[in-house]
Amino acid sequence: MATRVSYPVEIKMKAIEMRLAGVPVSDVMKQLGIRNRTQLKVWMKWYREGEIHRMEQPVGKQYSFGKGPETTTELERLKAENRFLKQQLDLLKKYKELERRWDQKLSLPGSNPFEQK
Template sequence: MVKKAYSVETKLVCIEMKKAGKSNEVIKETLGIKNDSQIYTWMTWYKKEELHRLHQPVGKQYTYGKGMWQLSEVEQLLEFKFWGTFLKIIIKH
């Protein structure tokens, strides 16, 4: 069995769809997600404000001070603001 890698964009769209009240079945069908547990995991990270975890590769756990989180706090905020705007545009269309 091959693990499926989802892009950060897919994960963020999934979160926005769930926030908009879409069912897991609709989200899975629309985005090609295989399992409900993946949606629950991403939503848990969102609720805990751990969005940096969306960037971690398949099968890798977050290690403090490694990877994308090496960006300055300002750079991280700008990136999340960009993706938030991007998602709002996608959800509207």
């Protein structure tokens, strides 16, 4: 049994999308065949910190900050950046919608727990 598993970039990005959509970690791991929960946490950390270039690095290889593999073309890099920015926008839209619902809920009479009676 191999101790180090290399996952394709597509699996990593799909896992991140599923987590952002609220899918539980165990379900993501089961559906995508990810063995280690910590691995998913590392990918999410890279995503949050904008280090999506690290998704392409092979096991045991760490690139210098801001650099991806030498084989990445400008077009591939721009596509990855575009995908990242679209995901950021989707996340912000979801947050705004939740915030709007929360504000609506608080504006209903008797629903604000902080209201003075």
